[in-house]
Amino acid sequence: xxxxxxxxxxxLLEEILSRVPVKSIVTVRSTCKSWNVLTKDQSFANKHIxxxxxxxxxxxVLVITGDTNDLVLSxxxxxxxxxxxxxxxxxKGILITPKNSDKVCFVQRVFxxxxxxxxxxxxxxxxxxxxxxxxxxxRWIECPIQxxxxxxxxxxxxxxxxxxxxFRLSTSDNFDIYDLSCDSWKTRPHAAFHSNNVIKYTEPGxxxxxxxxxxxxxxxxxxxxxxxxxxxxxxxxxxxxxPCEFFSFASLSSVKEEKxxxxxxxxxxxxxxxxxxxxxxxxxxxxxxxxxxxxxQLLCHGCMFGSFLIDEEKKTVVVxxxxxxxxxxxxxxxxxxxxxxxxxxRIGSQDSKLYNLVGCYVPSSxxx
Numbered sequence: 001x002x003x004x005x006x007x008x009x010x011x012l013l014e015e016i017l018s019r020v021p022v023k024s025i026v027t028v029r030s031t032c033k034s035w036n037v038l039t040k041d042q043s044f045a046n047k048h049i050x051x052x053x054x055x056x057x058x059x060x061v062l063v064i065t066g067d068t069n070d071l072v073l074s075x076x077x078x079x080x081x082x083x084x085x086x087x088x089x090x091x092k093g094i095l096i097t098p099k100n101s102d103k104v105c106f107v108q109r110v111f112x113x114x115x116x117x118x119x120x121x122x123x124x125x126x127x128x129x130x131x132x133x134x135x136x137x138x139r140w141i142e143c144p145i146q147x148x149x150x151x152x153x154x155x156x157x158x159x160x161x162x163x164x165x166x167f168r169l170s171t172s173d174n175f176d177i178y179d180l181s182c183d184s185w186k187t188r189p190h191a192a193f194h195s196n197n198v199i200k201y202t203e204p205g206x207x208x209x210x211x212x213x214x215x216x217x218x219x220x221x222x223x224x225x226x227x228x229x230x231x232x233x234x235x236x237x238x239x240x241x242x243p244c245e246f247f248s249f250a251s252l253s254s255v256k257e258e259k260x261x262x263x264x265x266x267x268x269x270x271x272x273x274x275x276x277x278x279x280x281x282x283x284x285x286x287x288x289x290x291x292x293x294x295x296x297q298l299l300c301h302g303c304m305f306g307s308f309l310i311d312e313e314k315k316t317v318v319v320x321x322x323x324x325x326x327x328x329x330x331x332x333x334x335x336x337x338x339x340x341x342x343x344x345x346r347i348g349s350q351d352s353k354l355y356n357l358v359g360c361y362v363p364s365s366x367x368x
Contacts, residue, residue: 014038018048022363025134045134045365049115052362111155113207115364116164118155128153128166130180134363143168144176144185152201154212156231164366165231167212177234180368188234201227206254211282213260215242215250222246226260230282237282243275243289253308257362261310262287263317270295274336276312291315291336318344 005013017039020028025048029036038044111118119129128141154167163181174187205214216227216239224247226240242262244250250264259277266273274290290312308319315336334341 010038014044014047018044018051020048022048022052022134022361026136040135042365042367049134049363049365109153109204111153111204111207113155113164114157114210114366115362116155116366116368118153118166120153128178130164130368132364132366132368134365135367137368139180139368141166141178143178144187154205154207154214154229156207156212156229157210159210159232165234167229167231190236199227202250202252206252206260208254208257208260208280213252213280215252215262224250226285228282240283240285243273243287251308253310255310255312259312260285261290261308261312263308263319265295274310274317276310293334293336293339293341295341 005016008016017028017035025039029039039048109120111120115132115134117131117133119131121127126143126145128143130139130141131137150170152167152169155164156167157164158179161181163179165180166178168176168178169190173189175190176185176187178185200217200219202215202217205212207213210231212229212231214227215224217224223245224242225245226242228237228240229235230237244264244266246267247264248267250262253261253263255261255276260280261277262273262275264273264275265271271292272295273292275287276290277285278288279286290310308317310317317334317336318331319334320331332341332343
């Protein structure tokens with residue numbers, strides 16, 4: 001006589017379901033009510049996420065797009081090693097109408113840190129949205145009064161306690177920090193040379209080991225460098241060197257939450273360099289070149305590389321390019337060893353917008 005899965009001991013059922021890939025947990029929850037309850041239990045979530053993080057059998061990335069007509073944010077898992085860089089599953093987006101607003105307000109930026117997403121609105125920056133894709137839960141956060149139109153945001157966590165924090169920098173002499181664990185804002189002074197009046201920051205930057213890193217440019221000298229904000233001590237680090245201080249365009253990405261990757265094209269020539277860090281801390285960095293590739297065929301069509309994802313071991317990147325000053329969903333896979341470049345299917349509809357890419361996604365059990 002065959003045993004039905006519903007008749008299995010709870011401990012055995014939990015062990016089986018905890019081995020389900022993260023990208024399939026939504027399907028598991030929709031199977032039946034008892035599985036939905038079990039997989040939303042905190043102890044199960046901790047076990048499931050721990051197995052996913054330790055196994056490294058999944059190389060899942062998140063491609064975050066938005067439909068500006070319907071105000072829908074789509075968080076889609078993709079398989080990095082799929083030859084066409086195709087989606088793991090078909091998943092609908094979440095409706096994120098701005099809180100306390102009767103006006104149409106679109107998403108401006110989406111930041112990722114340790115399994116959570118932070119959404120910034122284009123016109124209504126008084127309200128921020130934190131979203132946990134694993135739980136499907138959202139949390140609205142009210143901002144202090146806006147000090148300037150050109151504000152810089154970042155998302156990180158305090159390594160001493162694990163609490164997520166939001167950073168906001170304006171052109172004033174202060175920056176603001178929000179701590180999710182205690183639901184409160186505080187204001188900190190900053191040195192004048194970190195303000196938007198002196199430095200041009202390239203958003204959205206990357207989050208790595210709880211800290212945020214940006215490509216930044218000194219407005220007076222024109223030199224580019226790497227800038228870090230340390231969320232544990234709530235302060236900026238020194239200006240960090242990058243392999244090329246002057247370039248035509250550049251972009252940052254992360255490698256398995258361990259390293260920062262830099263893609264850039266020199267001011268002269270048609271080749272693109274990809275470098276990764278050997279060491280990265282708020283106050284120190286060292287780099288190694290991963291590969292250089294000829295991109296004349298793309299540059300001749302007016303393309304500039306924007307956001308990208310990277311597999312360091314296979315020396316492969318998936319790049320999303322900018323055409324006419326706007327991000328598109330068209331993407332190319334570049335093989336750094338052979339130099340081959342091939343275009344793969346466009347992401348989303350013609351009207352949708354790319355907001356962020358998250359490499360090697362590991363979910364968070366944090367309740368928002």
